[in-house]
Amino acid sequence: MHSHPESPSSDIEAHLSGLRQRVPHLVGAVVASSDGLLIAADLPETIEPTGIAALAAAQLSLSLTFVATTHGSNLHEVTIDSGGGHVVVYAAGPAGLLTVLTDTDAVLGRVHLEARPAARAIANLLTPAFVPAEVMMTGSGFALTSNGSRPEVPKIH
Template sequence: MGRRTKVAMTGPEPDGAVLAELKALRDRIPRLTGTLVASNDGLLIAHDLPDHLEPTGMAAMTATQLALSYRLVTTAHGGSFQEVVVNGSGGHVVIYAAGWTALTVLAAPEVNIGRLHLESRPAARAIAARLSALTTTDARNGQPLETE
């Protein structure tokens, strides 16, 4: 079998404010191992992941978990999806709804989940607001997009 290699993906540069939010989140929570933002259809928007994790694959898995969790919540209780926590022996993966995107946070097993939620929920809201503002303005000049 051949060796797998990472292929650089080309596309628009991630928004600086979103990257800053991800880095600030990692600074506020000791033992946070990575973060990423993905669209609900699996496209990578921004990430602050360690080198051994493939960001586009993580974005695709985030979208899959988001869709499954959304379906589970609406089937069981109705209402909207907010977050899902996956605990493993190697750590936690938490996915937060963030508008039309999702914030995924990876943390070591000893991280306090309550603290993680306390810091990550506002970050998810800030990211959703920033990306929502970008979709309603022209990224080239910051002017509102014209609608017909």
């Protein structure tokens, strides 16, 4: 496992290890900051964790912008289905994300059943003890202002 020295890495690594034990056909998992910095990873040696962390953060950010632009709300996760398996990126509070990689035999329902609570637990580990009064958490993990609106997202014309 790889970890970022300034994180509560042992607790996060325990969640990643637990996912591997509980989810059949899980290839690996990564926890990253919302800006794409690697926090912890449980991946095979053939997969480079810092690249996955950066790509996952970019995917989640793009998806959040897409949802906000189309008047959606409460983005929880993004699922990519490929010929080689699945990549699922879960919001883990305003500070991070959990990405899981599976092979083609994984059952997505089982993946979600185990990974969603892990993402919430990881969000709790990544959330600072002090959160400014103007920011509160939503069920999705993305911050809203105190009046309930999302931070301004640029409109695409």
